[in-house]
Amino acid sequence: xxxxxxxxxxxxxxxxxxxxxxxxxxxxxxxxxxxxxxxxxxxxxxxxxxxxxxxxxxxxxxxxxxxxxxxxxxxxxxxxxxxxxxxxxxxxxxxxxxxxxxxxxxxxxxxxxxxxxxxxxxxxxxxxxxxxxxxxxxxxxxxxxxxxxxxxxxxxxxxxxxxxxxxxxxxxxxxxxxxxxxxxxxxxxxxxxxxxxxxxxxxxxxxxxxxxxxxxxxxxxxxxxxxxxxxxxxxxxxxxxxxxxxxxxxxxxxxxxxxxxxxxxxxxxxxxxxxxxxxxxxxxxxxxxxxxxxxxxxxxxxxxxxxxxxxxxxxxxxxxxxxxxxxxxxxxxxxxxxxxxxxx
Amino acid sequence: xxxxxxxxxxxxxxxxxxxxxxxxxxxxxxxxxxxxxxxxxxxxxxxxxxxxxxxxxxxxxxxxxxxxxxxxxxxxxxxxxxxxxxxxxxxxxxxxxxxxxxxxxxxxxxxxxxxxxxxxxxxxxxxxxxxxxxxxxxxxxxxxxxxxxxxxxxxxxxxxxxxxxxxxxxxxxxxxxxxxxxxxxxxxxxxxxxxxxxxxxxxxxxxxxxxxxxxxxxxxxxxxxxxxxxxxxxxxxxxxxxxxxxxxxxxxxxxxxxxxxxxxxxxxxxxxxxxxxxxxxxxxxxxxxxxxxxxxxxxxxxxxxxxxxxxxxxxxxxxxxxxxxxxxxxxxxxxxxxxxxxxxxxxxxx
Numbered sequence: 239x240x241x242x243x244x245x246x247x248x249x250x251x252x253x254x255x256x257x258x259x260x261x262x263x264x265x266x267x268x269x270x271x272x273x274x275x276x277x278x279x280x281x282x283x284x285x286x287x288x289x290x291x292x293x294x295x296x297x298x299x300x301x302x303x304x305x306x307x308x309x310x311x312x313x314x315x316x317x318x319x320x321x322x323x324x325x326x327x328x329x330x331x332x333x334x335x336x337x338x339x340x341x342x343x344x345x346x347x348x349x350x351x352x353x354x355x356x357x358x359x360x361x362x363x364x365x366x367x368x369x370x371x372x373x374x375x376x377x378x379x380x381x382x383x384x385x386x387x388x389x390x391x392x393x394x395x396x397x398x399x400x401x402x403x404x405x406x407x408x409x410x411x412x413x414x415x416x417x418x419x420x421x422x423x424x425x426x427x428x429x430x431x432x433x434x435x436x437x438x439x440x441x442x443x444x445x446x447x448x449x450x451x452x453x454x455x456x457x458x459x460x461x462x463x464x465x466x467x468x469x470x471x472x473x474x475x476x477x478x479x480x481x482x483x484x485x486x487x488x489x490x491x492x493x494x495x496x497x498x499x500x501x502x503x504x505x506x507x508x509x510x511x512x513x514x515x516x517x518x519x520x521x522x523x524x525x526x527x528x529x530x531x532x533x534x535x536x537x538x539x540x541x542x543x544x545x546x547x548x549x550x551x552x553x554x555x556x557x558x559x560x561x562x563x564x565x566x567x568x569x570x571x572x573x574x575x576x577x578x579x580x581x582x
Numbered sequence: 583x584x585x586x587x588x589x590x591x592x593x594x595x596x597x598x599x600x601x602x603x604x605x606x607x608x609x610x611x612x613x614x615x616x617x618x619x620x621x622x623x624x625x626x627x628x629x630x631x632x633x634x635x636x637x638x639x640x641x642x643x644x645x646x647x648x649x650x651x652x653x654x655x656x657x658x659x660x661x662x663x664x665x666x667x668x669x670x671x672x673x674x675x676x677x678x679x680x681x682x683x684x685x686x687x688x689x690x691x692x693x694x695x696x697x698x699x700x701x702x703x704x705x706x707x708x709x710x711x712x713x714x715x716x717x718x719x720x721x722x723x724x725x726x727x728x729x730x731x732x733x734x735x736x737x738x739x740x741x742x743x744x745x746x747x748x749x750x751x752x753x754x755x756x757x758x759x760x761x762x763x764x765x766x767x768x769x770x771x772x773x774x775x776x777x778x779x780x781x782x783x784x785x786x787x788x789x790x791x792x793x794x795x796x797x798x799x800x801x802x803x804x805x806x807x808x809x810x811x812x813x814x815x816x817x818x819x820x821x822x823x824x825x826x827x828x829x830x831x832x833x834x835x836x837x838x839x840x841x842x843x844x845x846x847x848x849x850x851x852x853x854x855x856x857x858x859x860x861x862x863x864x865x866x867x868x869x870x871x872x873x874x875x876x877x878x879x880x881x882x883x884x885x886x887x888x889x890x891x892x893x894x895x896x897x898x899x900x901x902x903x904x905x906x907x908x909x910x911x912x913x914x915x916x917x918x919x920x921x922x923x924x925x926x927x928x929x930x931x932x
Contacts, residue, residue, distance in 0.1 A: 292772040293743060401860075402629065431628050431799040432843040436854035443854075458772050461802075461845040465854045488849035502777035504802035505847025506829055512847075516777050 252319070253280035254452060255304065255339075255420055260313035260323075262296070262303055262476075273299045274476045277313070278554065281420065284450045286443065288463040288484070290499060291473035297456045298344065300473070301422045304454075305341045306334055318419070335367045337416025342423040344456075346405035350397040350412075356383070357393040360412045367416075382415040386441060403434035407441070414445070421445070422454045427462065435459070439466050461503045464488055472496050475536040478554060482561030492563035494519055494571050495537050517582055518575045535566070542578070543571040590619040591659060592761045592793035593640055593678075598653035600635045600644065607865030608651060610635050610817045619760060622787055622794040624804035624825065626840065627814030628861055633797045636814075637765050640795070641680055642670035658760065675706045679754030683766040685746035689738040695749045696722075696734030699756060706757045721752040726782055744775030748782070755786060762786070765797045780807045801844040805829055810897075813837050816861050816872040819891065823898035833900040835877045871903065879904060 262274040274296045281287060291297050302308045304315060306322060315323035317339060325333055343349035350359055361379045364370055370378070380390055386407040397405055406426055413421055423442065427435040443466040445451050457463050463470065463484075470487050472480040472495060480493040491497045498519040501512060509515050521528075521542045528538040529549035536551065538544040547566045554562040565571070593616065600610035610632040617623045625633045638644050640655055642665060654663045657677060662669070674680075682688060689698055699721065700714040709717060715734070722730035725748040738746055747767065754762055764783065768776040784807060786792045798804055804811050805825055812822040813836065821834040832838045842855040859876035862868055870885035871877070877884065883903045892905045 292774060432801070432840070432845070433628065433855075433857040436843050437856045440854050440856065459845070460773070461847045461849060462854065464849040465852050484849075485851065498774060500849060502773040503847050504773075504776070504780075504800065504806045504845060506802045506805045506841060506844045507846060507848070508805055516774075 251282070253282050254318055255279075255281040256314075256316040257300075257304065258314045258316070260300075260303060260310045260315065262299055262308055263311045264299070264308070272476060274303070274310075277473075277476075277478055279471060279478065279481070281452050281454065283419075283452050284446060285452050285468045286446050286466055287452070287454045288460070288467035288470045289454055289456045289473065290458060290460055290463065290470060292458065294475075295473040296476040297473055298424055299476075301341055301424050301454065301456060304422060305339050306330065307341075337363065337367065337418055339420045340413035340416050340418035340422070342406075342409045342413050342421065342426055344424040344426075345429060346409045347397065347402075350405060350408060352397050355394050355396055356388075356400070356408050359397075359408060360415050363412065363416050378415055379411075382411040385414055385445065386411045403430055403437060406430065406434075406438055410438075410441070418451065420452050420454075422456070424456045425458075426455060427457065427459065435462060436465075439463075442466065458499075459503070460488070460499055461505070470496075472499070477536050477551075477564065478562075479537065479565070480563045481554070482558070482563075486558065486561055490572070492557045492561070492568040493537070493565045494541050494543060494575070497572075497575070498540075514575055515580055517580060518578045522582075535564075537565075543567050543574055591616045592619050592657070593617040593795065594654075594656040594659070595636070595640060596654045596656070598636065598639060598655065599651040600632070600639050600648055601651040602635075602648050602864060604647050605649065605651065608817065609648075609864045610639070612653070613817075613819055614653075615812055615819070615822070617761065617793045617795050619793050620787055620791040621810065622783070622796055622808045624808035624811040625795065625797045625814060626799065626801055626804050626811060628799060628857075630861060630864070631814040632817040633799075633814050634765055637680075637763050637795065637797055641678060641763055642673070675702060675757040675759065677759055678761040678763060679757075679759040680763045680765070681747070681750045681754050681767040683769050685743065685750040686738055688750060689746065691738050694735050694737055695741065695746075696736075699734075699749065699753050702753055702756050717756070718752075721756055722749070725749075725752045725755075726778065727752075742775075744771055744778065747771060747775070747779060751779075751782065751786075755790070755792070758790070759792075761793045761795070763795045763797075766799070767796070768803060769798065769800070776803070777806075783807060801829075801840050802847065805844075813840065817864070818872060818901065820873065820902070821898075821900040822891075823895075827898055833894055833898070833905045834873075834902045835879050836873045837900075839876075871901070879909075 257277055257279040260274055260277040263270050263272050265271055277300060289297050299308060303310055310323055314321055322333055357379050360382050361375045364375045364378055383390060388404060388407050392400060427438050439462055442453050446453055467484045470484050471478055474495050480487060480496045487496060497514055501514050501516045501519055521540055525542045528544045529546060531549045533550050535548045538548045552564045552566045554564045557563050557568055596614050598610060598613040599608055602609045613636055627633050639650055650663060654661055656662060689695060696718055699718040703709045703714040703717055719730045719734050722733050727733050727745060727748050768779050771779060783794055787794055796808055808825050811825045811828050813820050815836045821837045828837060832841055839857045843857060862872055870887060871889045874880040874884040889901050889903055891899045891901045893899045894905060
């Protein structure tokens with residue numbers, strides 16, 4: 239189900255979703271915090287994009303901005319040729335109710351109404367959109383539940399009466415019922431055990447294959463993402479620091495933060511056969527102090543390879559075909575890292 | 583790490599049974615385990631397998647409606663099964679410490695983390711205010727927090743999840759307990775922070791000879807940290823042994839299944855495996871092996887009567903009638919045929 243690699247999207251075709259130069263500021267006045275800075279992201283039909291980064295890196299904010307729950311301060315979000323970030327009033331409501339872009343929220347226990355039955359949760363959006371009678375909605379609900387492998391017998395249960403894995407599938411069914419052309423999933427597997435995690439990821443890969451549905455999966459578990467994603471996008475403190483095909487990025491990352499994320503991922507095989515461990519990639523007291531300037535690279539204060547040039551934020555530059563990274567030393571740090579001590 | 587209870591045993595559970603719903607059902611049955619000083623023992627299993635109840639029984643903090651139905655709990659070779667509430671309170675902090683999944687919910691959001699850390703030292707160790715503050719800052723530094731004197735004066739909302747988990751560990755070890763119980767302590771953290779917390783726990787073991795009981799549903803995390811691993815399924819221990827041996831040569835089909843779904847960490851595209859079926863409900867009347875319904879290698883003998891833990895070596899044991907069957911390990915676990923079979927079984931189970 240997940241073994242085939244999708245054809246690389248023809249770069250000539252326009253992307254389904256184009257996020258360009260998006261800045262997001264949350265809060266007002268002295269509380270205002272810039273959460274996203276200059277984010278550029280294109281999504282093509284039929285690809286699974288893994289969006290990774292640590293807590294507070296802006297992954298969820300980016301997803302919420304794409305679906306229109308947060309308005310960007312700057313930049314454009316263009317979906318299928320229409321700029322959706324600039325829509326106001328009725329046009330905005332029509333776009334949202336069209337169901338083109340759907341977000342599966344983190345933590346289904348909190349995002350699903352505990353008093354509604356599964357059928358009501360999945361059908362609610364369709365009822366609000368209008369144009370369908372009760373029987374048609376019911377059919378669509380059954381169809382959506384079938385797509386996520388939930389039997390119709392669960393229709394009348396409330397979220398408290400089903401397991402965590404089933405709740406996550408209800409969340410996905412709710413999004414699918416709207417007939418989306420783009421699906422965003424915020425940490426769909428972080429609360430699940432390994433078996434359920436793999437089940438959900440396989441389910442998403444299957445939806446991509448059967449519906450040619452592009453899916454953005456937000457996760458901090460790189461290892462399982464590598465099993466199904468075509469592309470990986472790494473966010474660090476509100477900036478994209480690396481974006482490229484999974485197989486290439488994960489075999490030779492060009493940003494030291496991507497490498498640190500990979501080295502930190504636990505493995506049943508242990509760390510023994512890893513080329514780089516966390517100790518190769520963490521700053522130590524022996525490293526020269528990072529450049530101290532307001533415009534320094536976002537990763538400089540954690541980066542053991544920071545030099546004077548890192549006092550300015552590097553732009554995302556193309557390092558290979560369809561592969562970008564934001565690092566001044568993307569060609570050099572790999573060799574420097576392998577010369578550092580393997581143990582503290 | 584030998585079969586007989588070591589002389590420096592810190593925690594010992596013998597034939598522990600925990601009943602739930604006011605005794606209506608037994609959720610943990612016949613669990614025997616021991617943790618020695620300087621040893622990190624991992625408990626692994628799906629949600630609902632009884633890992634957390636076992637920990638809470640060992641800490642003397644079972645939730646309402648749950649009770650130890652049978653068996654004994656010993657701490658440093660003293661029977662503490664029927665300890666009074668006051669007795670447990672004396673043990674908490676000074677004898678055993680605990681860290682849980684969600685650090686933010688165990689700290690008072692309105693008080694500085696320093697005051698909460700110092701409070702433990704003042705109550706348990708009877709330290710004067712100034713001394714408690716000094717020790718608190720030392721502890722925050724010991725758990726790897728930079729600028730500990732700044733952290734001391736922050737409220738929980740001003741610290742990140744990883745910092746809060748370090749504060750929780752600082753509180754747990756503040757009165758120099760001999761045992762630390764960590765229940766899913768790294769599950770909610772980012773991978774980079776998780777790796778740091780794992781290192782911290784290992785350092786604490788090395789420096790203080792702390793015994794650690796580490797609970798996780800992720801075999802990959804267990805592999806990184808633990809010396810021994812105990813696999814739980816439906817309230818029973820199904821396999822236990824040194825972590826390397828369990829990973830290399832798992833003998834119980836459930837352990838083999840857990841390994842198939844665990845993170846390999848090679849970042850390659852692969853067929854993601856699932857364990858078909860659902861674990862039995864608590865209180866389900868099963869006479870034979872509790873995993874038989876989901877087991878690809880189940881035979882008639884599995885369902886005919888209770889299965890006991892079979893010693894495979896002096897450190898390795900498995901609860902499987904086919905544990906010594908050479909064919910069992912030959913079951914093709916990762917081939918396409920097995921996957922197709924599993925999928926068919928799963929469709930049937932739904």
